[in-house]
Structures are given as structure tokens and as C-alpha cells.
Amino acid sequence: MSVTHAPETVDVLLRQDPELAEILLGEADRQATTLQLIAAENFTSPAVLAALGSPLANKYAEGYPGARHHGGCEIVDVAERLAVERAKALFGAEHANVQSHSGSSAVLAAYAALLRPGDTVLALGLPYGGHLTHGSPANFSGRWFDFVGYGVDAETGLIDYDQVRTLARTHRPKALVCGSIAYPRHIDYAFFRDVADEVGAYLIADAAHPIGLVAGGAAPNPVPYADVVCATTHKVLRGPRGGMILCGGELAERVDRAVFPFTQGGAQMHTIAAKAVAFGEAATPAFTAYAHQVVANARVLAAGLAAEGLVVTTGGTDTHLVTADPAPLGVDGRTARGRLLAAGMVLDCCALPHTDARGLRLGTAAATTQGMGEAEMTRIGVLFGQVVRGEIESQKAREEVRELVGGFPPYPG
Numbered sequence: 001m002s003v004t005h006a007p008e009t010v011d012v013l014l015r016q017d018p019e020l021a022e023i024l025l026g027e028a029d030r031q032a033t034t035l036q037l038i039a040a041e042n043f044t045s046p047a048v049l050a051a052l053g054s055p056l057a058n059k060y061a062e063g064y065p066g067a068r069h070h071g072g073c074e075i076v077d078v079a080e081r082l083a084v085e086r087a088k089a090l091f092g093a094e095h096a097n098v099q100s101h102s103g104s105s106a107v108l109a110a111y112a113a114l115l116r117p118g119d120t121v122l123a124l125g126l127p128y129g130g131h132l133t134h135g136s137p138a139n140f141s142g143r144w145f146d147f148v149g150y151g152v153d154a155e156t157g158l159i160d161y162d163q164v165r166t167l168a169r170t171h172r173p174k175a176l177v178c179g180s181i182a183y184p185r186h187i188d189y190a191f192f193r194d195v196a197d198e199v200g201a202y203l204i205a206d207a208a209h210p211i212g213l214v215a216g217g218a219a220p221n222p223v224p225y226a227d228v229v230c231a232t233t234h235k236v237l238r239g240p241r242g243g244m245i246l247c248g249g250e251l252a253e254r255v256d257r258a259v260f261p262f263t264q265g266g267a268q269m270h271t272i273a274a275k276a277v278a279f280g281e282a283a284t285p286a287f288t289a290y291a292h293q294v295v296a297n298a299r300v301l302a303a304g305l306a307a308e309g310l311v312v313t314t315g316g317t318d319t320h321l322v323t324a325d326p327a328p329l330g331v332d333g334r335t336a337r338g339r340l341l342a343a344g345m346v347l348d349c350c351a352l353p354h355t356d357a358r359g360l361r362l363g364t365a366a367a368t369t370q371g372m373g374e375a376e377m378t379r380i381g382v383l384f385g386q387v388v389r390g391e392i393e394s395q396k397a398r399e400e401v402r403e404l405v406g407g408f409p410p411y412p413g
């Protein structure tokens, strides 16, 4: 197996814990020899990985810079202030909280800051691409709040904005949530702000997916419109696994207290340092070019899938994300995904609005980080069609994928 990053880390593990080292090497090998099309994944930079594997992992730091419950926080305080300042500058926000352990924790804290149990919340329904934190009965959100779901238009697949306004007028929610796990188009934040103002609701933008595109100037920024923006740092943004919250100065204290002490304990200082690194990287011209390439690649991939006969939801994409129905090729989403996985193309299934069928969800963030461009997306689209139709043996397709990704190692050298 090949060592694809941080060989010194692997050497330490190989000496001390070969069993775990083998697992690490196996996963590194899997990532380098299969095609990563999961829309929520990316390859972090070696600098982000270095911060994650640093001694900052040892530090307990409950509270906020300058007001910690533990001693010895003077150095990690600087790291958190740096992450906060970089996040504020990157997204034009008055306040940033970078402590959320995940996207879900960020949403939980946003609700805790603005809502009381039993409040009504209007969000994209789960069958249309809403996240579990947008009212699933299996999640705290569905148990503690009264969620009303809006949907997408059956014909166009676009958010049914008329329905949003009608439901808001009928239910007078305390908060409106916009954001999705699978919506491939830009969201009209100005519209949501207008509706929220009309009915006296807070607007929460869950920008977990597009926030990296926002950083690179390739998607609209929700910050000027939403009261609170929740996000993940590990998708297109290419940072460590984690969350963050952006808001205006007037909500800063409520948001901070909702994160700690209300929903979390000690901050993960190694992750916060890694977030600072990622925000620094995202502020560079190279990242702007990357974000635009991610979208260009997704557009070519969407067109390629359509050319192969899949039905691409909304007819295309504005983002890193493509969702498609393989039914015209004679297979359902689960079967198609199984064939693609056997061929080394790693992706997810997703709900298909207005049907009981499962579709396919894929994204271009990771492949673009590897350096793939439109030519590779065209090649992937063709191979995708062959695999889903069962025209090519999975072993042969697997070799083709291995040859393709072999030219784009995620961690060269």
C-alpha cells in the first residue's frame, strides 16, 4: 500500500501500533485509488492535516479566548482568535463562532440561540433535500420543534418559493430555515429574508454545502440576509471536519452561549487551528479559482450524465452538487450506486422529490482538489453511463478508474 501523506505519522504508528497503521494506510490507499464523488467530502491540505495532528489536541479549553475555565490557554486563545478573525473577513460577518464540533452541532446551537422548545420552524422538507436537523423525527429538531416543510416544484425541481410564502403566512413560524443536503441550485436568500421580515421570523441559513463556494466567490453569500448562518468546514471549504456559525453583532452573545455552555463542552483546539488554516487557504486567489472550477466541473458532469440518459434534477447545477435519477437506464438508484461502488466510483443515494425512488447524489469538490478538470468530468460521465447500464465489467471499470485517479494523487509525494 502506498503512503500518501504524513509519512512520519505513519512511521510512528507502524512502530507502535501496526494494527492501526494498517487501517490508516488502507484508508489512504482507498481514497487514492477510487474516485471520490461524495458531495460532502474533500481532501484537506497537508497543512490542515498537520494542525489536526498537532499537540493542540492535548489542550482543554472550555469557554472563549480570554475567558476560559482552564489555565494555560494563552497560546490556543491566539489560534481561536485567528480562526474567528479569518472567518469574519472571509464571509463579511460581524461575528463568528468556530467551536461547533459539526454542522449538526452548529444547527442545534442556532436553534438554541433563537428558539424555545415547541416553536414552529419552516424548513425544506426531508423528502425534498432537507437535512436531519431540519425536522426529522429521528433528530432533536423533530422532537423539540414543530417543523413545517416546504418543497420543490414537481416539474422544475426548484424550491417552490410561492409555497414558502404561503406556508409562512399560514403558520407564522418563529424561524425560517433555508439550506439543503442535495439542492444543486443557488438559494434566493433575499427572498427568504423578505418572507421572514413579513411574518416576523428569524432567518437561519444552513449553508453547510455551499459555504466553500461562498468563500471562493462562486455562490451567493447568505451572511447579509440571514440572522444566523450555520455551516460545515469540511465540504467544499476543504477544512477539518467541523462546524461554524456566523451572525450579526447583536446575536453574538446568544450564539456563543448557545454553543458553550448550552450545547457543548471544551473546544477542540486542534480542529479550530485547522479551521484557521483552511480559512487562510480559502482567502487566496488559488481557492477562488478552485471554487469556480468545482462548479465548472459539476456542470460538465451534469451534462455528461444527461447525455448518458439519466434525468438530472433541475436540469443541471449552479454548485458542486449534482443529483440524478438513473431510472431511464433501467435501474433504480440503489442498484446503480452498487454498480458504481463496485467500479470504484464512490457516491451517495438521495431522495428524489415527488417520488418514492432513490436517486444518486454526487459532487466535484474532491476530484477538483485532485486537479481534475472538464476533460476528466466528460470521461467520468461516459464511464458512469456504461457502469450503470451494466455494459462494462466492474473489474474493467475499476481498472479504468484506478488509471484515471492515478494521474491525480490527492497527496502527491
Ligand SMILES: Cc1ncc(COP(=O)(O)O)c(C=O)c1O
Pocket: 040, 101, 102, 103, 104, 105, 107, 131, 133, 179, 180, 181, 206, 207, 208, 209, 232, 242, 243
Ligand atoms: C445542510 C446540512 N446541514 C447540516 C449538516 C450536518 O453536518 P455534520 O454531518 O457535520 O453534522 C449537513 C451535512 O451534510 C448538511 O448538508
